Amino acid sequence: MRETTALGVDIYVAGWGHTRFGKLDDSLEDLVVASSSEAISAAGLEPGDIDAVFLGQFNSGIHPLGFAASLALQVSDDLFGVPATRVENACASGSAAVHQGVGALLAGTARSVLVVGAEKMSSASAATVGAGLLGADYEHAGSTSSTGFAGLFAAVARAYNDRHGDCSDTLAAIAAKSHANALSNPYAHLRKDLDEAFCRTVSERNPMVVDPLRRTDCSPVSDGAAALVLTISPSEYTRDGLVRLLGFGQANDFLPAPKRDPLAFAGSALAWQRALTMAGVTPGDLSFVELHDCFTIAELVLYEALGLTEPGQGLSAVRDGWPRRDGRLPINPSGGLKSKGHPVGATGVSQHVMAAMQLTATAGEMQLESPRIAAVHNMGGLAVANHVSVLAAL
């Protein structure tokens, strides 16, 4: 990797906070305030040091407060007047907020920004949540499909089967890997040791949601929040140390499905290329990746779309071992969206926090051995909004 980044300025992740993910009693405000307060404090800063706030939240009619950016100001009366903006890119809203925060630092309009991602889903009815999530799809927004995004990703899985052969064993292996990793993650929604046989087998406890996706192929509906402080002027008194941003990339694809190859995830590939190019790294330089496994089939397609393996070779990836936590390139050592949980707007920020924990060797039981460089991949819709960041240990 290059010594100085193409960013032209040293940007650090300097502190972070994370609530547990799951079905929680906390309100949206509770979640935003808890994670934000922790992040500011962990960065060794006072609330008055924060120049701007970016909130990642999807909402889409799920939560009645449609104007949540200023919730983070509830952290302290010292935050009066701080510019706060909500950023939305469906399930990539969290990383969209991170990238707007980076932009504010590059623009010179802020020296330290608070980025918080949050979603409160469990207090809404299943029908409201389902309709809200389908609001991320151009063709299905406003419809009342009971299967929601599972139906859309099941179609991706069927297209994969048609092109490369049956992927059910691989999806089960990915699910089992994800569950095993989440056992070590104290923030995870699902901490169950479910093995490949369980994930492979359709059963009462693991029903088919939409063929070929079983329940264990789908991320759960979760509440939660994650926050981080980005700064060009880090304090000496951080709780966990610093992580450097090496590069970032965003690419949006067209909303209508017929304009996208369902197995190409072309926008994800472009965002990935942009971020790695800016960072001056290749996939071989990466120590691990947190990527957007809203469904196991998404993780499988991303192995190939991001160039981590050859097209069609994703089928044997987990069996080959490279994406496991003891493999060459661990994928989702946190458990990923699938097992950590997927409070939509929180997810992208959480991915950055999980990466920062690993890179500062503060990841506890999740800790990998001496990771140096991590990539975070977060997408909204079927690879419509795509955000990638590259982070490095100091």
Added chain:
Amino acid sequence: MRETTALGVDIYVAGWGHTRFGKLDDSLEDLVVASSSEAISAAGLEPGDIDAVFLGQFNSGIHPLGFAASLALQVSDDLFGVPATRVENACASGSAAVHQGVGALLAGTARSVLVVGAEKMSSASAATVGAGLLGADYEHAGSTSSTGFAGLFAAVARAYNDRHGDCSDTLAAIAAKSHANALSNPYAHLRKDLDEAFCRTVSERNPMVVDPLRRTDCSPVSDGAAALVLTISPSEYTRDGLVRLLGFGQANDFLPAPKRDPLAFAGSALAWQRALTMAGVTPGDLSFVELHDCFTIAELVLYEALGLTEPGQGLSAVRDGWPRRDGRLPINPSGGLKSKGHPVGATGVSQHVMAAMQLTATAGEMQLESPRIAAVHNMGGLAVANHVSVLAAL
């Protein structure tokens, strides 16, 4: 908090597009595409010249598509991969998108950005629209108040009456001024010559909405979109010429009402001060202002909060004549939100477009005589999110 400083780079509004505001047959996509296509073309650019897109939209459950940022990519297949992000700050979502666009130029991540604000409201039921709009209020989000934001601004009007004396005559004068100005605006939703006596008098055609606000004190529910191109690298071939951005400011206040003085609009005052300081201008330098008159009482309070007149002196402002289009400092020569209409996310972008038209002497029948410098003020909630821009003729 770091003080804002001068921009340090020349940023231009180089082209703009605007749909009619009103109850329209067009879809959200139609509105986004029409205004965006016009803006890119008017800037003398091709779609492939656009480096990033920012969409301002409130939505708040009003429209089923909860993930609208990429709609602007429907303009052209050449927009594949362009980063597109939705920005939300309630009724200030449009200006929030403008300011994120400015940030991308300052950050050096883009040379030309498309900013589009849009809202499609008339296809939802009145109950859905009412609930969505109340979603911008911390205390009332999730409730089913039939009076919505009118009830909140009526309370501001009553507080004003208590502190300064009855403002009903002034509100009627503001409403009549707004209607008179909108007669010359081909994009306006309400083009009716309603005089002060009509606006002052409660009648079948002008019922009391919430005492003391009559129907003529309230902006209508509208569909519409506006778009503009911001660039540091303008084409020679613009349709209408260029406008320069001199400064901008954003300030967010706390969401809970007890933390805000209902007559101070303190966040608006701070954003105003930040933008004018960055621009290096005083209110005396301004040729006109487009300000956020969602209700006539908002315009009255803003006269005082922004320092355009002394506290309590807003009562005589319109009678004194200075805010009229032939006065010292015309306020809302476009007709403002009240008569032009208020498709929430479109409003802030529309205000910038109206200012750009005036400053390039392309405002047609609305045209003021040789305006040089304009301020745009846009707010979300009861002065919770506040955005101000200062624009100048070349």
